[in-house]
Amino acid sequence: MGGLRGEGGVLFRFWGGGVVVCLNGNLGVGKSTLARAIIRGVLGDIAVPSPTFTLVQTYDTADTPIWHMDWYRLQSPQEVFELGIEDAFINAISLIEWAENASEYIPETALQIDFNGTGDSRTVTITPHTDHHTDMVAHIGNITL
Numbered sequence: 001m002g003g004l005r006g007e008g009g010v011l012f013r014f015w016g017g018g019v020v021v022c023l024n025g026n027l028g029v030g031k032s033t034l035a036r037a038i039i040r041g042v043l044g045d046i047a048v049p050s051p052t053f054t055l056v057q058t059y060d061t062a063d064t065p066i067w068h069m070d071w072y073r074l075q076s077p078q079e080v081f082e083l084g085i086e087d088a089f090i091n092a093i094s095l096i097e098w099a100e101n102a103s104e105y106i107p108e109t110a111l112q113i114d115f116n117g118t119g120d121s122r123t124v125t126i127t128p129h130t131d132h133h134t135d136m137v138a139h140i141g142n143i144t145l
Contacts, residue, residue: 019111056070064092069096074101077102077104112125
């Protein structure tokens with residue numbers, strides 16, 4: 001997945017505040033790798049720790065903050081409100097791993113990125129729910145892992 005950093009920067013250019021991106025798939029399929037590629041594609045070679053234990057890491061950019069969330073360890077779906085998702089969903093780009101653990105709070109317009117497969121054989125499917133997302137998918141084509 002070494003080539004993803006450039007792809008991450010391309011994806012970011014299509015987004016602004018209020019974009020919610022759900023990164024779906026089993027453990028080890030590349031959700032965190034893509035989130036890191038997006039963040040590093042915008043901010044350069046910075047440390048991007050996993051939010052597995054903190055549940056959220058935030059990053060300030062020149063344009064729009066990025067919230068990288070990992071909902072794997074949620075005890076209940078309502079915990080997402082303690083993270084401040086209302087603000088993130090309005091003002092930030094939200095990258096959410098394990099969004100299915102509180103799916104009832106995900107906006108219907110969220111971009112779904114599904115990872116499937118294991119080892120060296122993986123596919124990524126992007127499901128757009130807005131015209132803007134559809135244009136983005138058409139522009140970038142397929143992400144190669």
